Amino acid sequence: MNKLAESLYALAIAVWVGGLVAIGYLAAPVLFAQLSDRTLAGNLAGTMFSAVAWVGLGAGAYLLLYLLVRRGWRAFKSSVLWIVLAMAALTVAGHFGIQPILAQLKADALPRAVMESALRDRFATWHGVSSGLYLVQTLLGLWLVIWQERGKR
Template identity: 45%
Template sequence: MTVASRLSLILIALWAGALWSTGVSAYVLFDALQDKQLAGSLAGKLFNVVTYIGFASAFYLLTHRLAQFGTAALKQAFFWAVFVMLLLVLAGHFGIQPILEGLKSQAFPADVMQSVFADRFRNWHGVASLAYVFECALAIVMVLKAR
């Protein structure tokens, strides 16, 4: 096995593990902390780290797969799982997160959940959560189709 292939496996493990552990950690933060703003802030920092892991991992994994298999990579479930995961990361980071941050800043100094923006924030947070769950499910495909 080449160094490039070993790095590919490490990135698959890192990205999938980061996705799953951050999802569980966010649940634990909101369950354990009474201050929901603090829980949200900490969870947001964790999700931000996972976003950058996703950017780097997806770029490498897609490039490596194309270099390894050429256009035949386009017929592989692995390639498309990683590609859709990257699209979800991009949509979350450049689309959904700015909306959520905008709603929080409009509500400031109040907690967004205690403001007139609570319903919109809840709806967009639901969209973000569904996208994250779908990304986690695709990570299973990524892991299973790695070889």
């Protein structure tokens, strides 16, 4: 059972961080480069970002549970636990905080595309905040990949 838990720990990190990198730095840029309809590209990218957020929340929950069961209260002295908590907090902030703001700005701009409306600057600002948080989350994820063995000790 211990080997299964360790394997799931490594898999959760791989899926979460791999998803962040694949969607944010491969799939989304390709969508915008290849699709002439930027609204469609944005909607598809948004759907993928939402999926990776839910994967992250599930993976983060498992990682936190694994670390707490494995190390007990000593887990709070582990940098791995704090990285996972920070990544989970950024996921929550992005998915439940910033994404609804972006969706509301898009809705308020209708029937025009948000980037062709008076709300363009606000949307761009919030999109920039979202992108910055996503970058920090990805960098933390890469750090987690490098330090994942520390969580097993």
